[in-house]
Amino acid sequence: MDTILLLERLDRLEQLLIGNKEVLTFDETCDYTGISRSYLYKLTASGKIPHSKPNGKMLFFEKKKLVEWLLQNNREPQQDIKTKPLVHTMRHKSHS
Numbered sequence: 379m380d381t382i383l384l385l386e387r388l389d390r391l392e393q394l395l396i397g398n399k400e401v402l403t404f405d406e407t408c409d410y411t412g413i414s415r416s417y418l419y420k421l422t423a424s425g426k427i428p429h430s431k432p433n434g435k436m437l438f439f440e441k442k443k444l445v446e447w448l449l450q451n452n453r454e455p456q457q458d459i460k461t462k463p464l465v466h467t468m469r470h471k472s473h474s
Contacts, residue, residue, distance in 0.1 A: 400441055407439040411448060 396406050408415055421427040428443040 402439045402441055402444070404437045404439075407437075407444065410441070411444060 393409070396402065396410055399406070402410055404415075404418065407413070408418055411418075413421070418427070422429050422437055428440065428447055430438050430440075432438065
């Protein structure tokens with residue numbers, strides 16, 4: 379079997395395993411979120427990303443909290459923003 383194909387399959391298997399874990403290591407968190415190692419270090423040092431450091435050295439990340447953190451500051455699509463005033467006006471017009 380081709381080496382590149384084997385490496386791709388191995389990568390997919392690792393991603394599946396990470397997907398089933400509740401707590402991720404530092405490297406797994408980088409893979410899971412797509413955040414670079416240096417930026418993740420900055421985020422943890424500044425306390426901007428939820429993490430734990432139970433033994434004073436290794437960093438761990440709860441996947442559920444990571445997802446919440448990644449999805450904070452949700453933005454609405456432009457189309458929704460444009461139609462909301464119209465929907466609001468139509469609803470309140472019928473009640474007048």
